[in-house]
Amino acid sequence: MMSFLDEQAVTSSDKAFFRMRKEIVEGEIAAGSKLSEMELSTKYEVSRAVVREAINRLESCHLVERKANVGARVVTLTPEGLMELYQIREALEGMAARLAAQYMTEGEVQDLEGLLSSQFDEVKNQHSYYQEAGDLDFHYRIILGSKNASLISMLVNGLYHLVRMYRVQLGMAGPRVTTAFDEHKHIVRAISNRDPELAEILMRRHIQYSKNNIAAKLASNQSHI
Amino acid sequence: MMSFLDEQAVTSSDKAFFRMRKEIVEGEIAAGSKLSEMELSTKYEVSRAVVREAINRLESCHLVERKANVGARVVTLTPEGLMELYQIREALEGMAARLAAQYMTEGEVQDLEGLLSSQFDEVKNQHSYYQEAGDLDFHYRIILGSKNASLISMLVNGLYHLVRMYRVQLGMAGPRVTTAFDEHKHIVRAISNRDPELAEILMRRHIQYSKNNIAAKLASNQSHI
DNA sequence: AAAATGCAAATTGTCGACAATTCTTAATAT
DNA sequence: ATATTAAGAATTGTCGACAATTTGCATTTT
Numbered sequence: 001m002m003s004f005l006d007e008q009a010v011t012s013s014d015k016a017f018f019r020m021r022k023e024i025v026e027g028e029i030a031a032g033s034k035l036s037e038m039e040l041s042t043k044y045e046v047s048r049a050v051v052r053e054a055i056n057r058l059e060s061c062h063l064v065e066r067k068a069n070v071g072a073r074v075v076t077l078t079p080e081g082l083m084e085l086y087q088i089r090e091a092l093e094g095m096a097a098r099l100a101a102q103y104m105t106e107g108e109v110q111d112l113e114g115l116l117s118s119q120f121d122e123v124k125n126q127h128s129y130y131q132e133a134g135d136l137d138f139h140y141r142i143i144l145g146s147k148n149a150s151l152i153s154m155l156v157n158g159l160y161h162l163v164r165m166y167r168v169q170l171g172m173a174g175p176r177v178t179t180a181f182d183e184h185k186h187i188v189r190a191i192s193n194r195d196p197e198l199a200e201i202l203m204r205r206h207i208q209y210s211k212n213n214i215a216a217k218l219a220s221n222q223s224h225i
Numbered sequence: 226m227m228s229f230l231d232e233q234a235v236t237s238s239d240k241a242f243f244r245m246r247k248e249i250v251e252g253e254i255a256a257g258s259k260l261s262e263m264e265l266s267t268k269y270e271v272s273r274a275v276v277r278e279a280i281n282r283l284e285s286c287h288l289v290e291r292k293a294n295v296g297a298r299v300v301t302l303t304p305e306g307l308m309e310l311y312q313i314r315e316a317l318e319g320m321a322a323r324l325a326a327q328y329m330t331e332g333e334v335q336d337l338e339g340l341l342s343s344q345f346d347e348v349k350n351q352h353s354y355y356q357e358a359g360d361l362d363f364h365y366r367i368i369l370g371s372k373n374a375s376l377i378s379m380l381v382n383g384l385y386h387l388v389r390m391y392r393v394q395l396g397m398a399g400p401r402v403t404t405a406f407d408e409h410k411h412i413v414r415a416i417s418n419r420d421p422e423l424a425e426i427l428m429r430r431h432i433q434y435s436k437n438n439i440a441a442k443l444a445s446n447q448s449h450i
Numbered sequence: 451a452a453a454a455t456g457c458a459a460a461t462t463g464t465c466g467a468c469a470a471t472t473c474t475t476a477a478t479a480t
Numbered sequence: 481a482t483a484t485t486a487a488g489a490a491t492t493g494t495c496g497a498c499a500a501t502t503t504g505c506a507t508t509t510t
Binding site for chain 2: 492493494495496500501502503
Binding site for chain 1: 309312313
């Protein structure tokens with residue numbers, strides 16, 4: 001489960017990139033903190049060149065920001081940034097759902113329905129770690145179902161790590177589990193009915209709801225710190 | 226005119242990046258060709274390190290594809306790639322138009338209307354180099370009007386160079402000038418009326434038409450080569 | 451003759467050192 | 481005391497050399 005795109009590290013820079021990405025997403029390297037090339041190269045026991053390349057790749061994912069002759073910093077999480085990110089998600093994943101309704105194979109649709117019913121059991125039995133893993137799995141399948149390689153790459157290699165960063169660092173295990181499940185159900189039905197318009201509309205609403213939910217959480221976190 | 230985001234080269238890699246990007250977009254470096262680091266470093270009279278960094282950045286723009294231990298190639302232009310690109314444009318620029326209808330200032334809307342009427346004069350007087358410069362200017366202004374920094378960066382720094390590459394290398398100076406102008410007019414009206422839904426719908430249709438137009442051209446080019 | 455193997459050449463990946471820029475801090479001037 | 485300047489330290493940018501991997505070609509093998 002969730003073993004698509006098994007991006008395996010072949011080069012040294014790959015390893016550094018994956019490791020840094022993980023540490024940034026999970027907050028082990030704090031949001032907003034400076035990334036010293038020398039420091040990281042001693043920490044990971046590689047040359048500065050591979051750290052530089054890893055940082056460049058992190059910049060492509062929008063996980064760090066670099067300024068010439070000054071250095072790189074991990075992005076800071078802000079309500080505005082979250083809004084922007086979810087506006088983009090709404091546009092791109094709405095399109096992905098539309099395309100998935102057109103181009104997913106019958107087998108893929110059935111797998112998606114299967115995933116949903118297995119998740120239904122989990123939710124019913126209170127194993128509600130649904131949000132993180134389950135929600136991501138659902139979205140990934142639809143993204144892959146779009147059959148648009150550029151779109152897939154943009155979302156999977158690019159934006160979704162930032163999405164996860166927001167989720168992880170705001171401690172999302174929210175009460176949104178069951179309602180989100182219903183939303184998923186309706187989206188799958190639209191895809192199964194080969195109704196691109198509806199699939200897109202429902203996906204966009206789903207992401208809007210999700211945005212509102214996480215935004216509320218972020219606002220409360222901001223206040224009592 | 227068209228002097229936004231004056232990305233100025235501060236470092237040596239910047240210069241190499243900008244130059245290579247220009248040469249790739251304009252076909253001086255052929256689509257699908259291999260990028261030899263050594264060759265380019267002698268050609269530009271810089272070290273391999275800066276060429277490598279430039280190539281990495283070009284990969285982020287989806288202008289080149291890299292394979293570990295093998296090398297980088299300029300992307301190849303295909304009908305499928307074009308379809309994918311325009312599906313993404315439709316989603317992102319549709320959202321941009323929606324946001325522009327909400328967040329553009331009155332001044333920006335007036336400037337946009339001014340641009341349109343000045344272009345109307347040009348079209349009427351047969352100066353119809355409208356398509357390239359004029360169309361891009363129109364789209365850029367709406368993208369910037371979205372006020373979504375991530376979206377702006379994705380489109381301006383990322384996708385639009387690829388869009389230009391398709392346009393330039395397929396010799397777009399098409400007969401679509403006047404009809405596209407009417408589409409622009411209606412989009413601006415929706416933005417001016419602060420009607421986000423309509424602005425998005427019209428922008429999406431505009432891009433769909435544009436896609437069909439360029440796809441037809443690509444098909445004919447493919448056949449008689 | 452076709453396929454497999456092994457060596458040589460070429461290309462990419464990694465490294466440490468040097469150059470250029472920015473940041474820090476302390477001294478000086480107003 | 482504040483602002484300015486200048487020297488020093490630290491960080492990033494660039495370079496050439498070496499290591500690892502891939503590619504091309506010749507040889508061998510079936």
